[in-house]
Amino acid sequence: MQVFWQRGYEATSLQDLLSATGLSKSSFYQTYPSKQAWFEAAFAYYCHNRQALLLELLEQSASPLEYIRARLIGVLDDDGLDGIPRGCMLVNVANEFSLNQPTVVHQVKRATEGFSQVLTIALKRAQAQGDLSAQADTEALGFFLQCVISGLRTQVKSGLSAQQIESTVDNVMGTLR
Numbered sequence: 001m002q003v004f005w006q007r008g009y010e011a012t013s014l015q016d017l018l019s020a021t022g023l024s025k026s027s028f029y030q031t032y033p034s035k036q037a038w039f040e041a042a043f044a045y046y047c048h049n050r051q052a053l054l055l056e057l058l059e060q061s062a063s064p065l066e067y068i069r070a071r072l073i074g075v076l077d078d079d080g081l082d083g084i085p086r087g088c089m090l091v092n093v094a095n096e097f098s099l100n101q102p103t104v105v106h107q108v109k110r111a112t113e114g115f116s117q118v119l120t121i122a123l124k125r126a127q128a129q130g131d132l133s134a135q136a137d138t139e140a141l142g143f144f145l146q147c148v149i150s151g152l153r154t155q156v157k158s159g160l161s162a163q164q165i166e167s168t169v170d171n172v173m174g175t176l177r
Contacts (some may be wrong), residue, residue: 054115
């Protein structure tokens with residue numbers, strides 16, 4: 001997963017995967033029949049674990065809006081193994097595959113919906129606590145926040161400063177109050 005996340009599907013060679021897994025070529029192909037199958041399994045693993053982590057962090061958070069702020073600011077803590085921001089694996093995969101690979105497109109759509117759902121849960125909790133307007137469309141806002149996070153991760157990857165990210169986060173949070 002880390003190799004695909006850092007390098008992308010196309011730039012990842014079989015040798016990269018063999019080195020990362022410690023498997024021989026025959027064992028590698030006995031596990032999954034192709035590089036594409038390895039990739040899809042790694043991406044599914046990322047999506048499942050990321051959503052579980054986000055839910056766990058939400059459960060540990062005292063304030064739903066602070067949870068959302070932490071997720072937004074968290075884009076600054078995204079360095080890869082080489083210290084270079086790697087962006088969000090979901091966004092990277094969506095950009096690399098576009099609509100070319102139906103199984104991957106389905107995974108991207110499902111993951112986007114899952115991550116948005118976690119944000120929607122946080123927003124509903126904020127609504128219940130009176131920290132968000134009762135008229136707010138929490139589902140639409142959850143998807144909006146997922147889009148903002150994806151955009152912020154892309155901007156961090158392209159060199160936007162921490163100050164610019166923090167200013168953007170302040171503006172986004174201002175729209176929720």
